[in-house]
Amino acid sequence: DFLDRSIKDTEDIKTFLKISPLGFIPSTKSKKARKYYYNYKYSSYHKNEDFLNEPIELINQRYPDSPFAESYRNIRTSILLSDPDRPKKVISISSAKPGEGKSTTAVNLGYSFSKLGKKVLLIDTDIRKSNLHKILKIDKGKGLTSYLTGETGLSEIITKLPKIPNMYLIQAGKYLHNTAELFQSQKTELMIQTLRENFDHIILDMPPLIGIVDPIIISRFSDGVLLV
Numbered sequence: 001d002f003l004d005r006s007i008k009d010t011e012d013i014k015t016f017l018k019i020s021p022l023g024f025i026p027s028t029k030s031k032k033a034r035k036y037y038y039n040y041k042y043s044s045y046h047k048n049e050d051f052l053n054e055p056i057e058l059i060n061q062r063y064p065d066s067p068f069a070e071s072y073r074n075i076r077t078s079i080l081l082s083d084p085d086r087p088k089k090v091i092s093i094s095s096a097k098p099g100e101g102k103s104t105t106a107v108n109l110g111y112s113f114s115k116l117g118k119k120v121l122l123i124d125t126d127i128r129k130s131n132l133h134k135i136l137k138i139d140k141g142k143g144l145t146s147y148l149t150g151e152t153g154l155s156e157i158i159t160k161l162p163k164i165p166n167m168y169l170i171q172a173g174k175y176l177h178n179t180a181e182l183f184q185s186q187k188t189e190l191m192i193q194t195l196r197e198n199f200d201h202i203i204l205d206m207p208p209l210i211g212i213v214d215p216i217i218i219s220r221f222s223d224g225v226l227l228v
Contacts, residue, residue: 023075118200130172143173
């Protein structure tokens with residue numbers, strides 16, 4: 001126990017990192033989480049036999065009264081109340097390494113904000129491993145890199161999500177090696193300023209933090225960074 005210094009619960013976050021967690025999302029692979037699913041599946045709300053196999057990426061949209069959706073709403077509320085005098089309009093989301101749920105959190109959190117009647121924009125800035133268009137089942141097309149390299153205009157890369165009111169997406173676009181230089185450009189800063197004027201909330205799905213400089217650059221444009 002003395003040698004194991006890994007963080008296991010929210011109390012460890014408070015103890016070792018000296019910050020308060022905004023919320024807690026159970027792992028869909030854990031036994032307790034599966035029990036959540038099981039109880040919800042056989043509740044009076046749903047009799048869907050496939051519910052246990054549902055991907056968590058769209059859980060907030062497809063099952064808004066589930067315990068998982070409620071967990072994301074709790075995080076939304078925590079963000080809104082964290083600093084009422086300085087609203088978090090642009091939020092960057094990242095994780096230490098891939099596969100920890102940053103894109104899942106971006107989509108579910110964006111959906112939670114959209115249910116408040118807010119106009120929400122998701123931006124996939126993980127150019128190396130873009131994922132949002134796959135989660136949202138949008139055909140891959142021109143995106144962020146297309147705009148930053150001057151190929152297209154800003155309005156041409158903003159996609160209205162057909163099944164989710166008030167939500168929009170900017171895809172990552174084609175892979176480029178010089179993403180750090182693109183994100184440091186004045187064009188990126190001007191883009192974020194323009195988008196701030198047209199959307200209530202902007203969520204940036206950033207690359208993982210370890211070994212990649214991009215999220216450090218991108219986070220400069222946000223009002224807060226959410227670590228998953």
